[in-house]
Amino acid sequence: MAFLSHSFTHLYGSEKSRLKRFIARIVGNNATADDLVQDAFSKLIDASHKQNIHEPSAYLTRAARNLALNHLRHLQQGVEVTIDDQIYHAIADRKPSPEMEVLYRQELRRLLTALSNLPPRRREIFILHRFEEVSYSEIAERFQLSRRTVINHIFNALDDLDRALGSDFLQLPQ
Incomplete structure (x- = not known):
């Protein structure tokens, strides 16, 4: 890349508002201006690779x-459909509400606590398989265990986690 990622971050921070105002003056729509600013930065990234x-x-x-x-x-030419700014801002945001973020963080803390309470080898094998996507065979070779023993560790870890977290784990309100 022609410039470092921290330079890109700085550039984005310093240019985003200016570009949005510039584009909004041309197209007359802030929502469209936001989209086109993102497109302009995408073009810059693509071009900087070449x-x-x-x-x-x-x-x-x-x-x-x-x-x-x-x-x-x-x-x-009738190719694009525009959305009025008022309608654009009335559309529901797909990101979770602050309350849901708190609940998700609490559930994550519960999971991390339950994982930390697993026996060390079982925890390590489980994390390798479930989070780092290491195969049973690779784990067996790494720990000099049979493949069946690795599978037993993972099943036992799942059972331990199920007991520790309970049936209400991730049963968050919609």
Whole structure:
């Protein structure tokens, strides 16, 4: 990549608002401007994999302008459908509410506590298999165990976790 990821993060932070205002003046819609800003940064990332971008800010401005003009052209051709800002902001957000995030974190803490209470070898085998996706055979070879013993450790870990977490684990309100 032509510039480091921390440089990209800095660039995003410093250019996002300016680009959004620039595009919104052209297309007249903040929601569309948000989308086109994301598209402009995507174009910058793609281009930086293929070539050295010496002036990323200028590249972004040109990409944003072109995307905005293409958007207007598509509108004239009846290709795109726009959503009024008021409707856009009324659409339900798919990310969890703060309350649900707290519940998810509590459930994660419960799981981590239950995992930490497993016997060390059983915990290590379970984590290797379930979280790091290491096969039974690879684990057996690593620990010099039979494949069947590894499977028993995983089943026992699941049984221990089931008992520790109870039937209400992850039964969160919708």
